[in-house]
Amino acid sequence: LHGTAEVDDRGSIVEFAYELPADASEQLRNQSGMLRQSLTQLLPRFPAEPVGVGAQWRIHDELALPQTRVDVATTYRITSWEGDRIELAVHTGTVPGGAQPEGTALTVTGSGRTRFEIGSLRIRGRIETAATFEANNQTDPMRMRVQTRTQVTPR
Numbered sequence: 001l002h003g004t005a006e007v008d009d010r011g012s013i014v015e016f017a018y019e020l021p022a023d024a025s026e027q028l029r030n031q032s033g034m035l036r037q038s039l040t041q042l043l044p045r046f047p048a049e050p051v052g053v054g055a056q057w058r059i060h061d062e063l064a065l066p067q068t069r070v071d072v073a074t075t076y077r078i079t080s081w082e083g084d085r086i087e088l089a090v091h092t093g094t095v096p097g098g099a100q101p102e103g104t105a106l107t108v109t110g111s112g113r114t115r116f117e118i119g120s121l122r123i124r125g126r127i128e129t130a131a132t133f134e135a136n137n138q139t140d141p142m143r144m145r146v147q148t149r150t151q152v153t154p155r
Helices: 026-031 033-042
Strands: 002-007 013-019 056-065 068-082 085-094 104-117 123-135 142-152
Touching: 068 104, 085 123
Parallel strands: none
Antiparallel strands: 002 013, 056 068, 068 085, 085 104, 104 123, 123 142
């Protein structure tokens, strides 16, 4: 892939454009819509008010998954701040009562740490996430658990 992203001063992606290779599979083309969403979650997003060490805030997102959407909240807490380097504890989870299709249950939980430098995209982070999905219909009940570990390090 090749693309560009514009990030505002609070860490939100405000513009995102990318190009898929001409020979990209149909599956990749269908799943590419989730790319922007994934990039958004790699960057910590700050609240509008000033914060310092010990500050904690929550950001809500609606994740688009194949054939469904799920409401999640990410809680950030500043654990240290030295010069331009900030370290954050990160916790993610589904929002109770969020939108889910009837007969399904989807739970997402995750936690980790992120360190970055203000004014740059130098980020180092490690997040572990677990997602559990259950569909209880009469013909094909299904249960699935997916665990992921994401690590971002500067080149």
